[in-house]
Amino acid sequence: MATRHFLTLLDLSPTELNNLITRAIALKAELANGGHNDPFKNKVLGMVFEKSSTRTRVSFEAGMAQFGGHAMFLSPRDTQLGRGEPIEDSARVLSSMTDIIMIRTFGHEIIERFAQNSKVPVINALTDDYHPCQLLADMQTFTEHRGSIQGKTVTWIGDGNNMCQSYINAARQFDFELRIACPEGFDPNSDLIKANKDRVSIVRDPVAAAKDSHLLVTDVWASMGQEDQQAERIKLFTGYQLNDQLLSVAASDALYMHCLPAHRGEEISAELMDHPDTVIWDEAENRLHAQKALMELLLTQ
Ligand code: CP
Ligand code: NVA
Numbered sequence: 001m002a003t004r005h006f007l008t009l010l011d012l013s014p015t016e017l018n019n020l021i022t023r024a025i026a027l028k029a030e031l032a033n034g035g036h037n038d039p040f041k042n043k044v045l046g047m048v049f050e051k052s053s054t055r056t057r058v059s060f061e062a063g064m065a066q067f068g069g070h071a072m073f074l075s076p077r078d079t080q081l082g083r084g085e086p087i088e089d090s091a092r093v094l095s096s097m098t099d100i101i102m103i104r105t106f107g108h109e110i111i112e113r114f115a116q117n118s119k120v121p122v123i124n125a126l127t128d129d130y131h132p133c134q135l136l137a138d139m140q141t142f143t144e145h146r147g148s149i150q151g152k153t154v155t156w157i158g159d160g161n162n163m164c165q166s167y168i169n170a171a172r173q174f175d176f177e178l179r180i181a182c183p184e185g186f187d188p189n190s191d192l193i194k195a196n197k198d199r200v201s202i203v204r205d206p207v208a209a210a211k212d213s214h215l216l217v218t219d220v221w222a223s224m225g226q227e228d229q230q231a232e233r234i235k236l237f238t239g240y241q242l243n244d245q246l247l248s249v250a251a252s253d254a255l256y257m258h259c260l261p262a263h264r265g266e267e268i269s270a271e272l273m274d275h276p277d278t279v280i281w282d283e284a285e286n287r288l289h290a291q292k293a294l295m296e297l298l299l300t301q
Pocket of ligand 2: 131162163222223259260261
């Protein structure tokens with residue numbers, strides 16, 4: 001059977017994704033009740049990070065340890081990747097010594113080229129275009145607090161970035177309506193919107209977009225690699241903040257999420273970030289449980 005990868009949410013079927021969320025919730029309970037039985041003993045996860053990370057690194061590394069396996073952190077600074085060894089050669093070599101690999105990098109085509117040359121499953125741990133692992137955690141969090149997201153309305157506020165584009169794929173796979181409120185010039189990929197126009201729409205006005213919504217989501221205005229645009233973007237994104245005003249027009253039981261790291265007072269208000277009822281910390285923790293379910297699925301194919 002061909003090696004399966006997880007480069008976007010479209011690499012798993014809707015049924016597989018829903019089963020994965022159920023399994024993540026079960027693994028979370030199992031961990032709380034004493035842990036697992038070393039199912040990945042002697043398995044090795046290679047972790048290639050070309051961008052910074054807190055949650056992704058810790059969740060993959062902790063998850064592999066809790067499963068009895070080993071995780072290996074590889075940065076371009078200390079490997080030949082940083083000295084220009086072709087990605088195809090790196091994929092052949094790394095996949096000959098590990099059982100599964102995750103990569104965080106810049107262009108999405110880099111991870112596609114890596115996967116084409118890998119003998120073992122490759123997981124997208126964030127590219128400029130997609131962050132599918134975060135969506136697994138977000139979907140798990142919504143399910144835990146509110147049940148199935150199928151048929152609900154989700155509003156994205158802010159930049160049409162890798163997280164926003166992953167929400168477009170999630171709308172398709174988990175079957176919900178997605179309204180995207182982003183300033184002009186910061187839309188997600190137009191082909192992606194067109195391909196999902198039955199479920200996804202651009203609504204420029206954040207208040208109109210948030211009306212009666214069941215989930216409001218945002219992310220930083222300048223992503224990794226866009227640090228030089230930070231000051232300019234703060235001006236252009238004024239009015240696109242996730243705050244009490246937006247939450248007040250949403251459904252009465254609406255949740256709000258942020259993948260973190262966050263900038264209080266920019267894309268999200270300090271009040272919402274620090275609210276005692278926020279599920280944002282569950283969302284971060286669920287990276288651990290959802291990715292364990294993902295590794296289990298890919299390693300037991
Ligand atoms: N949300 C997320 O991917 O966080 P890190 O950048 O800290 O991994
Ligand atoms: N859009 C952000 C997500 C960080 C987890 C970035 O790419 O930097």
